[in-house]
Amino acid sequence: MPPLKQTADYFQCIRDLIFTPEVLSMSEIPQHVDINCLFHSIFVSYVSFRICQALGWNAAAAARGGLLHDLFLYDWRQKGSHEGLHGFTHPQAALRNASDLCELTDLEKDIIVKHVWPLTISKMPKHRETFVVSCADKLCALAEMFHIYHALHMGLRLALASGLLQPLREETRDG
Numbered sequence: 001m002p003p004l005k006q007t008a009d010y011f012q013c014i015r016d017l018i019f020t021p022e023v024l025s026m027s028e029i030p031q032h033v034d035i036n037c038l039f040h041s042i043f044v045s046y047v048s049f050r051i052c053q054a055l056g057w058n059a060a061a062a063a064r065g066g067l068l069h070d071l072f073l074y075d076w077r078q079k080g081s082h083e084g085l086h087g088f089t090h091p092q093a094a095l096r097n098a099s100d101l102c103e104l105t106d107l108e109k110d111i112i113v114k115h116v117w118p119l120t121i122s123k124m125p126k127h128r129e130t131f132v133v134s135c136a137d138k139l140c141a142l143a144e145m146f147h148i149y150h151a152l153h154m155g156l157r158l159a160l161a162s163g164l165l166q167p168l169r170e171e172t173r174d175g
Contacts, residue, residue: 010161022071023067026038032141043143048129065107071097116137
């Protein structure tokens with residue numbers, strides 16, 4: 001399991017976002033293989049947070065931008081659910097939805113809109129944290145597609161790190 005201090009630090013970065021209806025609705029959207037968009041986004045967010053934290057970079061922005069990077073809120077496999085080619089257009093949809101959800105810093109905006117680089121070659125990351133999230137997105141997708149995600153029990157680890165299991169622990173403690 002993730003170390004408690006890092007888990008608590010991570011949760012502090014995303015706690016105002018993780019339980020919003022918009023973010024939670026990503027659990028209904030398929031992403032890679034049998035992983036939903038919510039857990040993919042938490043995976044990217046947590047990996048990005050840990051890398052940036054280790055390097056002394058802006059781990060909070062990486063966590064927040066990573067969580068919101070795929071907040072496009074449609075099933076991209078369904079024809080007519082969105083305009084254009086998903087790979088090229090979903091960062092703008094995610095940025096619009098994230099901007100409606102909360103106030104974003106310029107760094108968080110850069111992370112969200114440029115996370116698919118180099119697919120969108122004209123939109124190169126301005127910040128090192130954006131590059132980290134972009135790389136983490138690809139690494140996490142590979143881990144999901146090759147079933148490494150399940151082998152490492154990442155779903156449970158990420159649910160604990162993100163606070164999604166926190167209410168269950170409090171109920172058990174109180175009752």
